[in-house]
Amino acid sequence: MPEILMNVTSITRFLLMGFPDDQVLQRLYAAFFSLVYLAALVGNLLIITLTTIDHLLQTPMYFFLKNLSLIDICYISVTVPKSVMNSLTNSHSISYMGCASQVFLVVFFAGTEFALLLVMSYDRYAAICCPLHYEAIMNRGSCVQMVTASWFSGCVYGSIHVAGTFSVRFCGSNVLHQFFCDIPSLLTLACSGEQIVEYVFIIVSFCFAFVCFSFMVASYVYIVSTVLRIPSSQGRFKTFSTCMPHLTVVTLFLSSGYIAYLGLNSKSPPSLNLFMSVLYSLLPPSLNPVIYSLRNKDMKADF
Known part of the structure; x- marks a missing residue:
């Protein structure tokens, strides 16, 4: 049975009890996580390799994609290997x-990925709306x-949130019903009234993220208006198809993160919180x- 720590100053370890005993x-969980991790590792390493050695892929879009793949490798490596080992x-x-x-x-890596997706939307805006420049x-x-x-x-974002989360005192149990340490789970262990600093950071960061998202939406408004002015339907489809991978990735990233952090609360069943964390982290x-x-x-030709 997990040890329950009552002294707020004595917590030196947490217990990650996300999965059944x-x-x-x-x-089975370890096997599933290992397969997903291996697939993510191989897929992202292939993209990094191809965008490095193929001279046809030496463009800004693929330079950003290479960094996105590096971020994804780091992001999934923070949580999955430790969970599999446990x-x-x-x-x-x-x-x-x-x-x-x-x-x-x-x-850190989630914030960096969001910022890079914003940069990639600007790249698509410049390519479609300002092709001559x-x-x-x-x-x-x-x-x-x-990219820098x-x-x-992302580093600033991570530093602010880790400072806000671990500035609180933890009361009662040291059990996290997760397979890794995440902010919502940790805040449920905080003493009453101690979470205010981190909640302020979360609100401010979401406001900033919303402003960035608004710029991303504005970019695509200009892109769509430019595409609609292209005479031929084939030209419109070909031009807008260059944006589809980015739009799909943005939708996947933001929707999973939104549901996990805003769609759930401390009263949600632990199994549901766990499922959503698997969704946005894997x-x-x-x-x-x-x-x-x-x-x-271009990528399909190389694959």
């Missing part, structure tokens, strides 16, 4: 610092600067390579 189910060894423990590191890294706008230097800004913003990294390879003729 049944050994057979533990092995299932195989029947050990559910994670240290206080290990938990804080997971929170930071998950938010595209090379000047999306030159090598500006692309590197935008994405990674930096699905985007594993499906992004499939989406881009299946809907992109």
Whole structure:
């Protein structure tokens, strides 16, 4: 049975009790997670390799895609290997610092991915709405600067949230009904009234994310209006099809994150919270390579 810690100053470890104690189910979860992780790893590594060695893929769009694949590898590697190891060894423990590191890294890579998806929408806007100036706008230097800004913003985002989450005192149980340390689960363990700082950070970050999302929507409003002015239907389809992988990835990433963080609450069943966390932590990294390879003729030619 998990140890229950009552002293708010004595919590040095958390117990990740997301999955049932049944050994057979533990092995099944470990096998499923391992297969998904392997698929995500192979798919994203293939994209990184192809966009590095193929001279036809040395464009801003594929430069951003390479970084997206790197982020996805890091993102899924923060949670899944530890969870698989816990299932195989029947050990559910994670240290206080290990938990804080997971929170930071998950938010860091999620924030970086969101920022990069915003950059990729701007790239599509420049390519479709300003084709004559595209090379000047999306030159090598500006692309590197935008990617660097994405990674930096993710780092700031992760630092703010890990500071806000672990500034609270934890009361009662040290059991997290999750397979990794996430902010909503940790806040349920906080002493009454201690969560206010992190809630403020969450509200501010969602407001900022909404502003960024508005810029993304504005980009696609301009893109759609430009596409509709193309005379031929074949030309309209061909032009807009270059945006479909990005739109699909954005929809998958934002919808899964929205449902997990805003659609659920502390009163939701632990099994539902667990399912949603699996959805937003495993699905985007594993499906992004499939989406881009299946809907992109250049990628399909290389695959």
